Amino acid sequence: MSEKELKKLLGGYLNDTCSDQEKVFLDTFFDSYGIESDLGGLSDFDYDLLKKEMMGNIKKKVRGIEGRQKKSGYSLWRPWYGIVASFLVLLGISVGFLLQTPEKIEVKQPLLLTQTSLSGQKTDIVLSDGTKIRLNSGSTLVFPDSFGNMASREVTLIGEAFFDVTPNPSKPFIINSGELVTKVLGTSFNISAYPENNLSMVTVATGEVEVTPKFDAADGVIITPNEQAVFNKDNENMQTRKVAMDRYLNWKNGIIQFEDETLGRVAEVLERWYGVHIAMENKALAECHITATYDNARLSVILKSIVYAKKNMEYTYLSEKEVLLKGSCGD
Known part of the structure; x- marks a missing residue:
């Protein structure tokens, strides 16, 4: 094997363009010849990276080679005997090639960031891809500082948020929220998934959204504007329905809307919005029903x-x- 051929073989491995036989040869050579002592010119980082990548593939590749050997009745290793000897002679040259190549391989793990919107607050977030998120009170978003070379753009939501996702057909945007996984390519929608609520809801403003329970991918649904997917945590049931979209999106503009809600549910919302604790003198009060809309109102006005x-x-x-709160539900 010439120096030129050896350089091409090593470069092809790192760029994932060499054949299965070539990969198996390089993997096996690393494992069999105690090559660590011969790579003095490589930094620990470069050597570990090269070794890790090669060894990560060896079992899978060897398994495939062995399968083909059994079927064909002859060994695929024989052509490589001479190459091993040549490789030992040219090892110094191949290491020099790796050190001099202008494309340095680096593995950068994304840094996970956590943003929490405390009770009484709303928080605006812009992700590295330009996706805009408005985080509701008492909610948390976990996301990477950069999506880089990731196959997808994945975040985790606890609570409620409105997403305006930057389109990228080759890199879907995925939101994990409790029992649900929401997948989109580029659209706007709202997710409400507070841990203390037995219903998780995804409401679409624009585009198309796929919503799937984590425990059963076959039960996934696709929803479009003015549709909502509702997951019941108690019976693990998913349903879709047509909705008045504004009712579920108005919160991001400071509007609270209650439609025949129990006072117990109203109190939960007000606690998150205003950062207070609302106690009730008796349990019957929690069953009072309220229908009202408040536009950026102070808590005292609502009470x-x-x-x-x-x-x-x-x-x-x-x-x-x-x-x-004291008294009874008399109208």
Whole structure:
């Protein structure tokens, strides 16, 4: 084997363009000839990287070669006996080639970032690909600092967020949120998946979204604008329905909308939005039903509105961050 041929063989391995036989030869050579002592010119990083890549493939490649040997009845290794000897002679040249090549192989692990929107806050996030996210109160997003050479753009959501995803047909955007996996190429949609709620909901504003339960990929659905996928954690059931989109997206503009919601559910939302704790004097209060819309209203305005609608109810501040609701549900 000439120096030129050897350089081509090594370069082909690193660029994943050499044949199975060539890969098996290089893998086996590394493993069999104690080559560590001959690579003094390589840094620990370069050697470990080269060794790791080769050894990561050896079992799979050898298995394929052995299978073909059994079928054909002859050995595929015989043509490489002379090459091993040549490789030993030219080892110094091949190492020099690796050190001089202008393309240095580097493995950069993405740094995972965590952004939390505390109670009473809304947080805007722009990812490295330009995707824009508005994180609702009491929610957390985990995402890489760069998607780099990843096959997909993957993040994790706890709580609620609105996504405006930058289109990239070759690199899908994937959101893990509790029991659901949401996959898109480029679209805008809302995910509400607070751990304490028994319903997780994905609502589409534009484009097309695929929503799949983690436990059953076959139960996935595809939804389009003004459609919503609802996953019930209690019975692990997924359903889709047509919805008035604004009702589920208004929160990002500071609008709270309740449509025949129980006061218990209303209290949960207000606690997240305003960073307070709302206690109730009796359990019956939690079953009162509320229908109302509030546009960037102060908490005091909302509380006054509720007790005005429910004539037998009143509220009092126990402290700056604690409210007590008293009375009954009389209209």
